[in-house]
Amino acid sequence: MAEKATPAVRSALEAYRVAVSRIGKGTGVRAPRFRRDARDAAERASPAIPCWIMPHYRVSESLPVSLGEFDLVIIDEASQSDLTALPALLRAKKVLIVGDDQQVSPEGVGLEEEKIRSLMGQFLGNQVGLYRPQMSPDKSVYDLFKVVFAQGQIMLREHFRCVGPIIEYSKREFYNHQLRPLRMPRTSERLDPPLIDVHVLDGQRGNGKTNEGEARFILEEIQRIVSDPQMPGSARVGQDLTNTGG
Structure with a gap:
């Protein structure tokens, strides 16, 4: 598409990009002018662009009415x-x-x-x-x-994001077993069992939303996992935790 775009379309798209970047949060005194510039540029470029992807507020802000x-x-x-x-x-x-x-x-x-x-x-x-x-x-x-x-609803039943055991609870409790998990994990990705119920004996909510017992258990479990040489990528995960203050 970029190769087929005429110089006029390329100029309009660049003008649109500049105008949208200048709008920023949209609270400045010049924001209305930049919105007009964006709409004008989009109107010139839209006949050559088959698909626009943007958040809702950008539609009214920058596309022709x-x-x-x-x-x-x-x-x-x-x-x-x-x-x-x-x-x-x-x-x-x-x-x-x-x-x-x-x-x-x-x-x-x-x-x-x-x-x-x-x-x-x-x-x-x-x-x-x-x-x-x-x-x-x-x-x-x-x-x-x-x-x-x-009368026009269609339920999409095929689920590709999670493996079966991970989505099982939602599938049972919210979707009446109508979802079909289709993702098959590679051998290196498998954890058996993938979910484990744990009873944290000293877990209790303190002031606000703090639960020190659960937080301590989670940290200890993460440390155990990243120190296990059989866990793939454990060194990288450990490094990530160190970098983020984990």
């Missing part, structure tokens, strides 16, 4: 995305929402319930009754689309 500008918008980790993702969706002809309702969602901590109800009544009064409650600050984009497109 145009309905249906993109053929497809994908919201990843949508169960952790609040309604600030909606401006990205307005730019889509089609939408793909990827999320997991078993993960942490927005909490809306510190927001006044009466104020929320008042704003929802003022600005969302014409929304479909079933959709309106899903547009509160304590709901995620995933929650909203799970209601709006209830």
